[in-house]
Amino acid sequence: MAETTLSATRTLAKASARLKVQNINAPLWRNAIFVLPYLFFFVTLLIVPLFWGIWLSLHKADAFGVGRFVGIDNYLRLFRDKIFIQAIGNTFYFVLLTVPALAIIGLMLALALNRKTRTAAALRTIYFSSSVLSVTIVTLIWRIVFIGNFGLLATIYGWFGATPPAFLSDPKLAMIGIAIATIWWCVGLPMMLFLSALQQIPGDIYEAAALDNASRWRTLWYITLPSIRRTFALVVIIQIVLQFQLFGQAKLMTNGGPNNxxxxxxxxxxxxxxxxxxxxxxxxxxxxxxxxxxxxxxxxYVISRRKGEEV
Known part of the structure; x- marks a missing residue:
């Protein structure tokens, strides 16, 4: 009996010694198993294609394989191409048309629908529903609206004996027409992000403002907008990234025309x-x-961060 007790005591002493030696803050590498799947897809689908694209851009490559190394010759060819320079201008113009509009309209919808009523919930669903549509359906809808002679817009203008704007064929209006379709399609995400931010603002602040007889405008300007400035910056950055990648709408609505x-x-x-x-x-x-x-x-991001620090 004494030997059994002594053996158990020695076992506990060894275990406690091992626990003392082990650092509590030391990393457990077996936890890496949980992040390996994410790291695999991150490296495979993002990191490898990024460096592969850089390497490919420095070579003469076609459908049959990668040829000789040409250095920055491909980049020089791009900047000598007037169509590419025009494409850069078109993309920036589209971003300027859509990003501010998406941020402002999304914020206005969120402010209007930030209520705990069935009507507000139904309207939130309606406004967000366009975001789940594919680009093919969106462009089909807006081609029906914009198409000349017998489109929806032409029909409405015809009631008043007026000529509708040619959004799909007028060089001055083609990008505006694509921007209108894109804003209608994408406004749901900014609205939901702003709604989430508005619902995180404590109600006590608004109650204190009401006791001070603050007007709605002052409450909006001094309480609501400063409280959601980080969300506003997030919405703008997300939309910049998304709208720079314009393709489907331009391809299906105007095919890049007229005249590029x-x-x-x-x-x-x-x-x-x-x-x-x-x-x-x-x-x-x-x-x-x-x-x-x-x-x-x-x-x-830098501009919004500086403004936030100043406030």
């Missing part, structure tokens, strides 16, 4: 890589698009 005025960078990449089979040129254009998105998103 609605051809964005992604459309140019598609034509270069999969129509002309110049993969090196398409990869170079993709890297330039990546840098433009990165610079635009980081600039917006």
């Amino acid at each position: 005025v609605s051809k964005p960078i992604v459309f140019y990449i598609y034509e270069a890589a999969f129509t002309k089979w110049d993969l090196g040129l398409g990869a170079a254009a993709s890297e330039i698009l990546f840098m433009l998105i990165l610079v635009a998103a980081m600039a917006q």
